[in-house]
Amino acid sequence: MTAFALAPPRPATYFPYDPTPLGEQDTATLVRAAQTGDRDAFGELAVRFEPMVRAVATRRLGNPSEAAELTQEVLLRAMDRLHQLTQPQAFGGWLKSITVRMAINRQTRRRRAIDAEPRTLEETCVDNASPFEAAVANERAAQVRDGLDRLGAMDRDTLVAFYVRGESLIEMSDAFRAPVGTIKRRLHVARKRLAAELGEMVSV
Template sequence: MNAIDEQPMSPAQLRQCSVAELVKSAQDGNREAFGELFERYRGGIVALAMRKVRDGDEAEELAQDVFMQAMQKINQLRVPEAFGGWLRQILHRMAINRITRHRGAVVCDPETLEATCAADATPETFAQDREEAAAVRSGIGRLNEMDRDTLNAFYLNGQTLVEMSDAFAAPVGTIKRRLHVARKRLAKEIDVMQAV
């Protein structure tokens, strides 16, 4: 047991701890330690989320989801010093999930559409959105057939894991793994395209 876990610490004392100490303490169940990690990394994660989704409310929500995921999976982090990079990886995956999931078209009458359109949308934001959507579609197009079918079934067709299990004649655990692998491959494809 290290010094951070022996007795409750004040916020000032928590601020003096290293990231690795805070992670180890959070892995031992110390919520205050995770709260300090949240305070240290929140601003950077929100800013990165904003670059990914380009909407303030959506970025805040995405950042909250990232920290919830991190809190639930903190025990999976094997290198406590890598907490910041691990958070960014979670954000990257979750941003891809959101972008891919929100691609479906919504049918509505013109009056409703006009009433709900944001007045501050600019041609530049439309172009950026189209560019991101094209990058995702292009990335999916370069994946192997299984990855493509898995992502399309889940994100575009809205199938549940159980429905996919039936359709692909594979256990739900296999479907989850396929989704995880396909998302990682898609992220790499998009990163490669953006680097060019």
């Protein structure tokens, strides 16, 4: 019995930080635990603050699905940089500032992508004339369809997605699983090839 009486209490062994259930611990305690590598503590922080992050992201971006994606990115960034937080009690404000900054960065990238999108085919094809508009004006719609059919699958799908379905570069990036820069290059190449095809067909 004496040996048992001298044994250290189990809580000291199994609860090195705080025996209080995670759901009842305050934010600062959870932050300090997470900073030592306690993933369960960070998981509790994520559960508590995810609604706030999502609300800020939605308000900034105006797109629920994009905000949901950003929310996950913010939480991952916070977990990666939690060691930089010197005031655990300020976690909420720190997390909000990360959300706002990342939302602004995303908006900036989105504006740049939109600004870089050619609005119409006439801005980028030979002689600044749109093959589609020229075909309609000259009753050559069939030639345009034939020209598209003569293109490779990637060129054709890229032009149809952008000019026929009206997809943005960002949407195409998701659909084609390729960076926006790659999509822009594909559009540029596909437009030149279509213009060349229409030029050959007209000269026949």
